[in-house]
Amino acid sequence: MTTLARAAVLESAGEAAVIRELELAEPREGEVRIRMLAAGVCHSDLHVRDGDWERPTPIVMGHEGAGVVEAVGPGVTTHRVGQLVALSWLVPCGTCRSCVQGRTWACPDSPSYRHTLPDGATAFRTPGGEPVRSYCAIATMAEASVVSAAAAIVMPDGTDPAVAALIGCCVTTGVGAVLKTAAVPPGASVAVVGLGGVGLSCVMGAAVAGAARIVAIDRVASKLDAARGVGATDGLLAGDDPDATVAALRDLTDGGPDFVFEAIGRAPTAELAIAALPQGGTAVLVGMTPLGDRASFDVYPLVDGSRRILGSNYGFAEPAIDFPRYAAWALEGRLPVERLIDRWIELDGLEDAFAAMRRGEHTRQVITFG
Ligand SMILES: [Zn+2]
Ligand SMILES: [Zn+2]
Incomplete structure (x- = not known):
């Protein structure tokens, strides 16, 4: 069975992102499928879109998002269907010098930076069968995404999905x-x-x-x-x-x-x-x-x-520790994260959001998936 998902795809750096319907593979061992609820538009996305950083294409964009677990792969015991998760754009390799020294946020060998699942597979492909990578291995600008379970951090009950999304990056x-x-x-x-x-x-x-x-x-x-x-x-x-x-x-x-x-x-x-x-x-x-x-x-x-x-x-993120902590502070009102959001858009509005960002407008634009 294949899931279809509309996604913002960068086919070539420097060109407009296009909204395409892609095929999404089923989650395998160690993976979960997320039904996206909210995705922030971050300045890093603009760098990728404009070609300031070299990234492989075609690629599904977005690295700041949250959604619910829709399916878990065989043997996954860490997640349950229905849980709200914030996605981490850096899953450390665990074996490099930085990881061994406990500075996982400085890991240069993270599979996230290959924009694939840990074994190199891609979760998305075009209806014609062409593989499409996932930006930072999470591809949040898509209706659904298959990610490593380690990238999906369960949020406390009551967390707002848009707040959870922003905890994922900014x-x-x-x-x-x-x-x-x-x-x-x-x-x-x-x-x-x-x-x-x-x-x-x-x-x-x-x-x-x-x-x-x-x-x-x-x-x-x-x-x-x-x-x-x-x-x-x-x-x-x-x-x-x-x-x-x-x-x-x-x-x-x-x-x-x-x-x-x-x-x-x-x-x-x-x-x-x-x-x-x-x-x-x-x-x-x-x-x-x-x-x-x-x-x-x-x-x-x-x-x-x-x-x-x-x-x-x-x-210096340790997402499994820090994401729930920041979410709890948001629930307590210590971190008024919702006040960062000043524009709600749909996936089709992404290029317009990038244009506004180039003009210095808006504090945080957030994509919702209806
Ligand atoms: Zn970001
Ligand atoms: Zn590492």
Whole structure:
């Protein structure tokens, strides 16, 4: 028996994603089939769509999603039909140097990065029989997807599916960068550059950490309001002059914030984050740039002032631990994740969502499947 699913397919980088009906294989041993309920549109998807990163095609897009378990493969005892799961875009290999040292979020050998199931098989194919890969092995921009059971993290009862979807990428990336990568202590001053889903999640994480000052920075005034709504104490509208932004940020934070989170993925804003640091300050680079981008900084003050630059992939996520924890905090109101979502679309609206994202509009657009 074959399941059919409509899916957003990137046939060639740089071209529009197209909605195709694909055949979906039955879940095998160690696999589950998910009926998707919600999928976020993340900036990484735009990088893939525009060809900033080299990825194999054809590929079903999407790496931030949640749905219900619709079928389990033979021998799967970890999941039951009907459970709500958030999907993780990184299932570590378990054997590489990073995994053995316990830094699974830094695993370079994850099968997720091959965009196939762990044994190299593809879950999707065209009606003509051509295999189609699944982005990060989860392919959330599809009505249904077959994934490794290890990628499907069961959510607490009562979790909203759209909230669960965002926990799959932006929430975990931003909150984890603050709480795990940087370990921001109570009373610290924090700045966040770029207020999309990841940046607003950094703001939420800073609030959970008990930061005394949280300065949210963006070029779009409405996003400063969104940031205040999730815990920012100050909003700073950035203009074309980075030096003016740095000066204003220093004025707000007694000479510079203890921590600056760069959540856009652009070299100039990474440079701004480093330039704004006071002595002992830490810049945390969270946004993913196009491959090959380079940034520069003055070396002497970095050493002399014991400043630090940290990279943070996926918020140092241990999904089986962190996803349910963040979901519980969302249920308690400590993480107001639902406020990140400012536009609901259907799968057919994906290209329009990408266009809006290029214009800097919206904090998080979410696809629902009707
Ligand atoms: Zn993402
Ligand atoms: Zn590994």
